[in-house]
Amino acid sequence: MNPSPKSWNFYSAGILLAGALWIAVSARLPGALAAPTLPAPQAGFLAPEFTLQTPEGETIALADLRGHPVLLNLWASWCGPCRAEMPAMQRVYEDYRDLGLVILAVNATDQDSAAAAVAFANDLGLTFPILLDLDGAVGRQYALRALPSSYFIDANGVIQEVVIGGPMAEALLRTRIENLLGQVP
Amino acid sequence: MLPILNIGPFAIPTAELLLLAGLWFGLTLAEKHAPRHGLNTDTLYNFVFVMLISGLVTGRLGYAARHLDAFLASPASLVSLNRGVLDPVAALGGGLIAGWIFGQRKSLSLLPALDALAPLLGVLLVTSALANLASGDAYGAETTLPWAIPLWGAARHPVQLYEATAAGLILGYLFPHPRMPNRLPGMDFLLLIAWSAGARLFFEAFRGDSLTTLGGLRTAQVAAWLALAAALWGITRLRRAKPEPQKILQ
Numbered sequence: 158m159n160p161s162p163k164s165w166n167f168y169s170a171g172i173l174l175a176g177a178l179w180i181a182v183s184a185r186l187p188g189a190l191a192a193p194t195l196p197a198p199q200a201g202f203l204a205p206e207f208t209l210q211t212p213e214g215e216t217i218a219l220a221d222l223r224g225h226p227v228l229l230n231l232w233a234s235w236c237g238p239c240r241a242e243m244p245a246m247q248r249v250y251e252d253y254r255d256l257g258l259v260i261l262a263v264n265a266t267d268q269d270s271a272a273a274a275v276a277f278a279n280d281l282g283l284t285f286p287i288l289l290d291l292d293g294a295v296g297r298q299y300a301l302r303a304l305p306s307s308y309f310i311d312a313n314g315v316i317q318e319v320v321i322g323g324p325m326a327e328a329l330l331r332t333r334i335e336n337l338l339g340q341v342p
Numbered sequence: 343m344l345p346i347l348n349i350g351p352f353a354i355p356t357a358e359l360l361l362l363a364g365l366w367f368g369l370t371l372a373e374k375h376a377p378r379h380g381l382n383t384d385t386l387y388n389f390v391f392v393m394l395i396s397g398l399v400t401g402r403l404g405y406a407a408r409h410l411d412a413f414l415a416s417p418a419s420l421v422s423l424n425r426g427v428l429d430p431v432a433a434l435g436g437g438l439i440a441g442w443i444f445g446q447r448k449s450l451s452l453l454p455a456l457d458a459l460a461p462l463l464g465v466l467l468v469t470s471a472l473a474n475l476a477s478g479d480a481y482g483a484e485t486t487l488p489w490a491i492p493l494w495g496a497a498r499h500p501v502q503l504y505e506a507t508a509a510g511l512i513l514g515y516l517f518p519h520p521r522m523p524n525r526l527p528g529m530d531f532l533l534l535i536a537w538s539a540g541a542r543l544f545f546e547a548f549r550g551d552s553l554t555t556l557g558g559l560r561t562a563q564v565a566a567w568l569a570l571a572a573a574l575w576g577i578t579r580l581r582r583a584k585p586e587p588q589k590i591l592q
Contacts, residue, residue: 321351
């Protein structure tokens with residue numbers, strides 16, 4: 158089919174008009190980004206809640222950290238990229254903790270051991286909380302497929318970005334954390 | 343959803359793997375169609391790789407310029423493999439400028455060069471939708487339809503599959519085989535843009551993560567409508583500029 162120029166202009170105008178109408182109609186359909194209500198390990202959703210203990214026995218619940226930007230990092234002592242990115246996380250923590258940043262380093266203890274996790278943290282001089290996921294429950298909640306996995310969670314408890322794999326560049330850490338801190342009311 | 347492919351000790355991000363496969367398959371398809379547009383294989387590959395490498399470099403430098411303090415605190419981040427420290431606008435601009443300079447040096451005409459790239463773009467649209475399906479990104483709105491997929495705690499439109507299927511059909515319709523008759527210069531590219539923008543405009547309505555703009559309109563739909571309008575305008579211009587039959591005879 159090879160329409161005449163007049164017909165072509167008519168078809169084009171019709172297509173554009175139909176497109177504009179569809180845009181107007183679909184603005185009424187559900188699905189446009191709204192305040193999240195479901196927990197899921199994905200950007201745009203509420204971060205799944207958990208409560209874990211540090212090796213020293215201190216209990217930390219994610220729900221208690223509302224109001225603070227949180228970097229949640231799942232790791233294991235045998236994981237090379239985890240070891241490679243931890244020093245950058247420590248430097249970033251030192252620079253931003255006074256502004257409210259919380260880093261939770263959840264050790265996948267079901268694939269590791271508490272002793273190895275403690276030795277790892279001491280070796281690298283980590284001062285942010287190390288949490289032990291003894292039975293892998295948090296790993297399952299966060300659909301853990303690879304280590305390290307990191308979740309940037311805003312002060313409202315919403316995941317803003319997920320980074321699977323590593324090591325993360327220090328500049329990436331800094332820019333994402335500054336962005337989260339900039340959103341704190 | 344399969345964000346990571348665990349093969350032995352290796353954890354390979356499926357989305358990145360699909361995009362790389364798309365680049366390879368798209369280049370292979372573009373290579374087969376390139377002679378129709380007067381491009382040889384070497385020129386096509388060099389054209390694409392110059393744009394890709396330039397896009398990556400300018401994307402990283404653009405991001406670093408926007409976040410200078412972060413990179414001054416950690417200069418090694420300039421050479422990190424993280425995709426998250428790329429500025430997409432700078433990458434696109436850098437890639438296009440490098441492509442334009444390459445085209446000037448090789449005396450490539452713009453429209454045939456865009457036509458030669460069109461099959462590659464078409465394949466990348468298919469694989470990027472599949473990459474989103476693998477990673478669970480660009481997910482659909484909740485629905486009770488029987489073909490809904492369970493994702494992120496709800497039954498959702500498999501919108502990534504809608505988009506991949508549409509992109510595949512568009513690719514097959516526009517580029518059925520390498521010996522197809524030639525269209526007007528620029529037409530392959532503009533038709534791909536028009537059809538793809540139309541598909542995006544339609545299927546965006548079923549997304550569950552659309553960003554919205556003024557009046558609650560979905561931003562991607564407005565952008566797709568503008569791209570569709572520009573492509574239709576370009577096609578109209580090409581059709582008007584088509585040589586008359588008697589001029590061809592002369």
